[in-house]
Amino acid sequence: MTIMQSFTELVHQRQQRESAKRNRPVESEVTKLDVRNLNFFYGEKQALFDVSMTVAERAVTAFIGPSGCGKSTFLRALNRMNDIIEGAHHNGTVLLEGQEIYAPDVDVVSLRKRVGMVFQKSTPFPKSIFDNVAYGPKIAGQRNHKGLSEIVEQSLKRAALWDEVKDRLQDSALALSGGQQQRLCIARALATNPDVLLMDEPASALDPASTSRVEDLIFELKQNYTIVIVTHNMQQAARISDWTAFFYQGYLIEKDHTQKLFTTPKKKQTEDYITGRFG
Amino acid sequence: MSTHLTRDLGVLHRNLLSMCATVEELVHKAVDELADPNIDRAKELAKQDDEVDRFDVSIEEECLKILALHQPVAIDLRRITTVMKISGELERVADISVHIAERACALVNQPGIEVSEKLQEMASRAVEMLHKAIDAYVGLDSQLARNIVESDNAVDELNREIISELMDTMQQHPELIEPAISLFSATRHIERVADHATNIAEDVVYLVEGEIIRHRAHFR
Numbered sequence: 001m002t003i004m005q006s007f008t009e010l011v012h013q014r015q016q017r018e019s020a021k022r023n024r025p026v027e028s029e030v031t032k033l034d035v036r037n038l039n040f041f042y043g044e045k046q047a048l049f050d051v052s053m054t055v056a057e058r059a060v061t062a063f064i065g066p067s068g069c070g071k072s073t074f075l076r077a078l079n080r081m082n083d084i085i086e087g088a089h090h091n092g093t094v095l096l097e098g099q100e101i102y103a104p105d106v107d108v109v110s111l112r113k114r115v116g117m118v119f120q121k122s123t124p125f126p127k128s129i130f131d132n133v134a135y136g137p138k139i140a141g142q143r144n145h146k147g148l149s150e151i152v153e154q155s156l157k158r159a160a161l162w163d164e165v166k167d168r169l170q171d172s173a174l175a176l177s178g179g180q181q182q183r184l185c186i187a188r189a190l191a192t193n194p195d196v197l198l199m200d201e202p203a204s205a206l207d208p209a210s211t212s213r214v215e216d217l218i219f220e221l222k223q224n225y226t227i228v229i230v231t232h233n234m235q236q237a238a239r240i241s242d243w244t245a246f247f248y249q250g251y252l253i254e255k256d257h258t259q260k261l262f263t264t265p266k267k268k269q270t271e272d273y274i275t276g277r278f279g
Numbered sequence: 280m281s282t283h284l285t286r287d288l289g290v291l292h293r294n295l296l297s298m299c300a301t302v303e304e305l306v307h308k309a310v311d312e313l314a315d316p317n318i319d320r321a322k323e324l325a326k327q328d329d330e331v332d333r334f335d336v337s338i339e340e341e342c343l344k345i346l347a348l349h350q351p352v353a354i355d356l357r358r359i360t361t362v363m364k365i366s367g368e369l370e371r372v373a374d375i376s377v378h379i380a381e382r383a384c385a386l387v388n389q390p391g392i393e394v395s396e397k398l399q400e401m402a403s404r405a406v407e408m409l410h411k412a413i414d415a416y417v418g419l420d421s422q423l424a425r426n427i428v429e430s431d432n433a434v435d436e437l438n439r440e441i442i443s444e445l446m447d448t449m450q451q452h453p454e455l456i457e458p459a460i461s462l463f464s465a466t467r468h469i470e471r472v473a474d475h476a477t478n479i480a481e482d483v484v485y486l487v488e489g490e491i492i493r494h495r496a497h498f499r
Contacts, residue, residue: 007292010419011354014487235350262352264489274352276281 008277012268032057032196032226033078038092040073042085047073050092051252053245055196060218060227062241062258064234066273069247071230075198078228079115080108096196113140116189120201122181124173124188129156129165132173132184136192151191158224159187160217179210183217190221197221199229203236215240234274238262246270284349288358291341295362298334299413301327302369302376306409306472309376310402312383313394313465321380331373338366361486365416368475368482372409375468375475382465389458395444398466401437405469408434408476415480421487427480428492434473441466 033055040048048070055061055078063071073082080101082088094101101111113136124132133152134142142148152169156162161183165176173184182202189197199218203211218227218240231237237244238258245255246269254267265271272278305327312321342363345351351359386392408427415424442463449459481493 007358007419008354011487014419014421234352238352263356265353271353275355276284 008271008275012271029054029056029059031055032097033228034093034095034098035074035078036093036095038074038077038090038094040070040077040082040090041088043087047250048077048090049250053252053255055226055228056243057226058222058224059242060222060229060240061243061245061255062237063228063230063245063247064232064237064274065247065253066278067232068249070250071245071247072200074247074252075200075228075230076117078196078198079112079117081112081117083108109139113192114194115196115198116192116194117198118182118185118189118200118202120204122178122185122205124176124181124184126172126174128170129173129176129184130169133187133191136188140192152187155187155191156184158190158221159183160213160220161187177210179206179213182206182210182214186214186217186221190225194225196226196228199227201230201232204232211236234262246273248273281349284345284351284355287341287345287349288355291338291345291359291362294334294338294341295366296417298331298338298366298369299416301331301334302373303406303410303413305331305373305376306379306406309379309383310406310469312380313398313402316380316383316387318384318387321377321384324380325377328373328377331370335366335370339363342366357486357489361416361482364482365479368478372472372475375471379465379468379472382461382468385461386458389461390454392448392455392458392462394462395441397437397441397444398462398469401434401441401466402469404430404434404437405473405476408473409479412476412479412483415483416486419483419487421484424480424483424487425492428477428484431473431477434470438466438470 031054035051035053035055038048038051039046051070051074063075065071076082077090077094078101082090090102096111096115100106101115125135127135130152133155134148137148137151142151153162153166156165161180164180165171165184173181176184182205186197186202202218203214206214215236218229221227222242229237229241241258243255244258244261246253246261246265246267248269254261254265254270256266261270262274265274305324308320308324342359345359349355386394408430411423412427414420415427445459445463445466449456478493481491484490484492
């Protein structure tokens with residue numbers, strides 16, 4: 001054992017002892033999503049083990065953890081994106097504003113309108129910029145061109161892309177840069193006026209400048225939306241989120257205020273992961 | 280943790296321990312000067328203070344390098360910020376030690392004034408606090424650190440009593456005003472050593488428990 005390893009072990013023992021002596025109060029929050037005892041399976045293989053967590057409204061919650069820890073599975077469980085995977089099943093409850101999203105009478109399309117998703121790789125349709133953003137509202141029944149134009153403009157403005165594309169809305173979305181395409185996907189997700197925005201590593205394929213724009217955008221969006229983000233970039237989680245949850249081997253190890261989790265994590269596994277001692 | 284970060288943190292730790300040892304020696308010698316002042320020895324102490332200044336700068340540079348290159352979090356972040364702060368506190372203690380020795384030397388060739396037992400007691404308490412604060416850092420002992428914070432009150436009380444006695448001496452023996460002012464100044468410096476030891480102890484509590492206890496009394 002090196003000097004530094006023994007130092008860390010020792011600090012952890014002392015910290016646990018001292019924090020056990022002084023119970024710290026938990027701050028109150030308005031809960032948007034309430035997940036209770038969620039177990040998730042891909043066929044025989046269990047990917048999530050008894051995960052319970054609340055997601056605060058109008059805040060950014062980041063999920064971190066090594067590859068295969070279950071963070072993306074958990075994220076996708078929040079808008080039933082895993083339903084399309086053959087053999088996937090679960091038990092436990094996922095409540096969106098108190099309503100079970102896996103209840104038999106829930107319309108999945110309506111659910112995904114309320115809980116939008118942005119993926120790691122930007123996935124614009126091979127259509128115009130306008131049509132990409134208007135796609136969701138059109139499916140939802142919005143046919144009026146003036147109404148659609150308003151939605152497109154508002155969504156692009158919220159995604160901080162309007163000024164860059166307002167003069168070329170009919171150009172192909174595929175002609176945009178990587179960073180612009182990702183913001184277009186965010187605009188597309190916003191067009192259906194969701195309550196919650198799920199983001200699966202939204203900036204991992206972007207250069208530093210585009211990453212910074214997407215991070216600024218996430219900060220802006222949390223004024224109106226509940227945002228849940230999966231990221232491999234811990235500095236990014238530390239920068240943009242209010243809450244951070246650490247997953248490991250399918251278990252939720254710890255969730256806390258981001259500042260607290262990155263300065264004084266309660267669990268040793270969290271400490272070891274975020275300081276790069278494993279994972 | 281990357282090998283680079285492990286190595287850099289190890290170097291940092293060793294440098295801070297060397298700085299601690301130098302400052303402890305310095306403050307011990309400075310306090311001893313009060314009983315037996317010697318101008319040549321005081322000059323030597325000033326040289327030793329230069330060494331502490333170099334430690335302070337190199338530790339700060341090392342910390343900044345680690346922050347920029349490794350972007351540490353959790354225990355590593357607390358450790359680096361604590362090392363930076365402790366280094367600053369030690370640098371001030373070294374400066375103060377030189378001032379104490381200078382004040383002691385100012386007593387040479389002055390009309391006789393007794394260095395009270397209380398001042399000796401206060402000096403040994405302040406030095407002990409510093410010694411224990413360093414022990415608390417090395418042993419990651421936050422309970423010891425909290426005890427040190429509490430013990431500062433006793434030093435403050437002694438400080439008030441000594442100042443009051445010196446004021447009386449100056450009123451009753453105007454011919455002793457000059458040496459009394461030197462002792463007055465030395466007393467204040469010793470009290471500051473105890474304050475810096477307290478700050479180090481508070482930093483150790485943050486390092487170990489992640490809790491900032493500084494200025495706690497003012498927020499209650």
